[in-house]
Amino acid sequence: MHKVRWGILSTAKIAREKVIPAMQRGKYCYIAAIASRNIGQATETAARLNIPTVYGSYEELLNDPNIDAVYIPLPNHMHVEWAQKAIQAGKHVLCEKPVALSSTEARQLLKVAQEHPQVKVMEAFMYRFHPQWVRAKKLVDEGRIGQLKTIHSFFSYFNADPNNIRNQKDMGGGGMMDIGCYCVSLARFIFNSEPLKVYGHVTIDPVLLTDTMASGMLEFLNGTATFTCSTQLMPYQRVQVLGTEGRVEIEIPFNAPPDAVTRLWLHSKSGSEEITFEPVDQYTLQGDLFAQAVINDTPVPTPLQDAINNMKVIETVLAGGQH
Structure with missing residues (x-):
């Protein structure tokens, strides 16, 4: 495998304007498909960004055997649901931050990931790679x-x-x-x-x-x-x-x-x-580093436990802190 074949779940603005173009400039990433519940939006985005395959549902993309990994820029409350479905479909997952709405949700995602050890999963804190x-x-x-x-x-x-x-x-x-x-x-x-x-x-x-x-x-x-x-x-x-x-x-x-x-x-x-x-584009760096972990079957740069630990602190701040 010379490049990881990516599918994009949704036509979110961050994906259209930043992440997809950046990953397309990467050495190890190939954007092969995009899915949206609005097929018109997916078709328009695919035409503008030169993405060859379009799906009108996320499930169809996850069922595509030609997709190795998915990038998930969905709204925060949908991250865990679709990350789990992607993992269960055997797709590697790069999910936008925060990966979950709570540390409990994040732990549930980790559990699913651990049940599928061949799948790489990472929260997309791209700044760390700049x-x-x-x-x-x-x-x-x-x-x-x-x-x-x-x-x-x-x-x-x-x-x-x-x-x-x-x-x-x-x-x-x-x-x-x-x-x-x-x-x-x-x-x-x-x-x-x-x-x-x-x-x-x-x-x-x-x-x-x-x-x-x-x-x-x-x-x-x-x-x-x-x-x-x-x-x-x-x-x-x-x-x-x-x-x-x-x-x-x-x-x-x-x-x-x-x-x-x-x-x-x-x-x-x-x-x-x-x-x-x-x-330098930190999204390009992130995509290539994740893709190399997939290609070489090595650990991702940031383990999923890090997302759980981050979420615990966020929850505590929102609760007013604790001693």
């Missing part, structure tokens, strides 16, 4: 900022449209599920451990009933991570990683542009260094 995050983690792990003590991250945008899926509670909407999950994920990624205690403060929209602003503090064995995310603030994102002898600042930490140079800064007692990265 060179800026690979470098940031390397700087921390090599002690370039001394002892890691605290991380602060901020991620916000403004979207109060009640018809937008991000603002629909029953579909897994809300700031924590959409963007706060990144703040939790990166803290666990950089500390390379799980928090011992989690505290949260959440603002709920009285009409939408979703969280429009959430702040959290994660207490690790050797430090803390704090964050704020919001769906109703001025758009902004930034991450600061601070240690006893230095600081790493990441300018565009989460949706790094695929067509522009990105940068981070290493600040230390000896001065400041700007580190730049040539344009």
Whole structure:
């Protein structure tokens, strides 16, 4: 197998505009089919993106023996259902984050995955594969900022449209599920451990009933991570990683542009260094790394247990934290 043959479950915007074009540029990915319950949308998307096969139902795509893996960009509340069906159909699964609506759901998915050990399953936190995050983690792990003590991250945008899926509670909407999950994920990624205690403060929209602003503090064995995310603030994102002898600042930490140079800064007692990265698409990197795990029958870069652990922290923040 030289390329993994992918099927796409739904014509979601993130798939149409970002993930499919990025994976089509990959070395190990071939987008072979797309499915939608609206056959017209699937046909239109397939024609525009040069996808050869179209299905009018997700089941038909999962029954296609020429499909090796599926990418699932469905609404959050549909992730576990269709990931399980894909696994049971023998398809490898790359599922958008968050992989489930709860840690209980995520554990159910892990159980199904464990019953089909030949199938690879991964939550699509693409930011981890961007060179800026690979470098940031390397700087921390090599002690370039001394002892890691605290991380602060901020991620916000403004979207109060009640018809937008991000603002629909029953579909897994809300700031924590959409963007706060990144703040939790990166803290666990950089500390390379799980928090011992989690505290949260959440603002709920009285009409939408979703969280429009959430702040959290994660207490690790050797430090803390704090964050704020919001769906109703001025758009902004930034991450600061601070240690006893230095600081790493990441300018565009989460949706790094695929067509522009990105940068981070290493600040230390000896001065400041700007580190730049040539344009690269983190969705292409994610697709190829997952595909290589399929081709070589090696573990996926991020195990499904990581998704469960992330979900546990998200739940705790939304519940107001616990001691």
